[in-house]
Amino acid sequence: MADFFAMHGYAAYVWPAYAVFAIVLIADALTPLFARRRVLREIDSRQRRAASRKPT
Amino acid sequence: MNPLLLWFHKLGSPPYFYRFAGRWLPWLYALALISGCAGFYGALFTAPADYQQGDSFRILYVHVPCAWMSLFAYLFMAANGFVALVWRIKLSETLAMASAPIGAAFTFITLVTGSLWGKPTWGTWWTWDARLTSELVLLFLYFGVIGLYHAIEDRRQAARAAAFLALVGIVNLPIVHYSVIWWNTLHQAQTVSLLGPSKIAPSMLWPLLTLAFATHVYFFASLLARTRVALLELESGKDWVRALLPSPETGHG
Numbered sequence: 301m302a303d304f305f306a307m308h309g310y311a312a313y314v315w316p317a318y319a320v321f322a323i324v325l326i327a328d329a330l331t332p333l334f335a336r337r338r339v340l341r342e343i344d345s346r347q348r349r350a351a352s353r354k355p356t
Numbered sequence: 357m358n359p360l361l362l363w364f365h366k367l368g369s370p371p372y373f374y375r376f377a378g379r380w381l382p383w384l385y386a387l388a389l390i391s392g393c394a395g396f397y398g399a400l401f402t403a404p405a406d407y408q409q410g411d412s413f414r415i416l417y418v419h420v421p422c423a424w425m426s427l428f429a430y431l432f433m434a435a436n437g438f439v440a441l442v443w444r445i446k447l448s449e450t451l452a453m454a455s456a457p458i459g460a461a462f463t464f465i466t467l468v469t470g471s472l473w474g475k476p477t478w479g480t481w482w483t484w485d486a487r488l489t490s491e492l493v494l495l496f497l498y499f500g501v502i503g504l505y506h507a508i509e510d511r512r513q514a515a516r517a518a519a520f521l522a523l524v525g526i527v528n529l530p531i532v533h534y535s536v537i538w539w540n541t542l543h544q545a546q547t548v549s550l551l552g553p554s555k556i557a558p559s560m561l562w563p564l565l566t567l568a569f570a571t572h573v574y575f576f577a578s579l580l581a582r583t584r585v586a587l588l589e590l591e592s593g594k595d596w597v598r599a600l601l602p603s604p605e606t607g608h609g
Binding site: 309335336343 | 405
């Protein structure tokens with residue numbers, strides 16, 4: 301197992317490469333989730349403003 | 357009209373696409389994750405070490421699929437940009453702009469992992485080699501498209517301007533692809549070929565192809581997720597978006 305993590309001396313290059321792949325793609329996957337929450341909040345507050353302006 | 361064409365027309369309508377993408381998203385994410393895990397298992401455990409490059413060649417399992425995706429995403433963006441410019445289809449504008457950040461992410465991974473592979477193999481992190489330089493230009497083209505899209509206030513005008521830039525930048529794609537043939541580069545020539553036999557052992561090839569499949573599926577998952585958000589923002593005044601939210605009156609009692 302230790303042998304596997306050592307990658308025969310290439311550990312310092314192999315693992316960062318896989319880490320960059322994972323981190324960048326996880327960040328990419330999370331971006332639309334946060335953007336969606338922001339957009340829905342904006343639409344919701346705009347609708348509330350519009351609704352409160354309306355004479356009842 | 358034939359049914360496929362009719363379906364294509366329907367797909368171009370934002371509310372229809374929003375629902376369509378929502379149905380497909382979880383399956384695409386799941387498929388990308390499962391095939392990605394299978395590919396990584398093959399890449400790290402079953403593939404033997406390369407007889408020249410040792411275990412450092414395992415970096416190529418993330419480098420090569422991302423490099424392919426950097427070109428594929430650009431082609432997809434430019435094709436949708438072309439449709440957006442010629443037929444003014446709103447969905448194509450949105451798809452083109454949504455693929456830019458994903459392509460930039462893949463290009464960034466390609467450059468960083470290539471650098472991590474170059475250090476032990478070539479003895480340098482970076483060199484102004486034709487393949488490396490043209491891939492860096494590709495990253496800057498993505499940045500240009502994203503930057504231009506955000507610099508213009510009107511969303512639809514911004515998308516058309518950025519789509520035009522994307523189309524001009526397509527000249528870089530054959531340069532990236534053929535750079536290893538046209539010039540004497542430090543970068544190795546292609547090993548895997550779509551037409552003709554690949555110069556790689558099957559035990560080393562299948563994890564690579566599995567990861568290439570996973571990254572393609574992931575691209576479409578991320579694309580659909582981003583397009584859904586962009587459509588919500590673009591069409592925020594429309595009835596179909598309002599219908600998605602709880603009515604504001606109920607909030608006030």
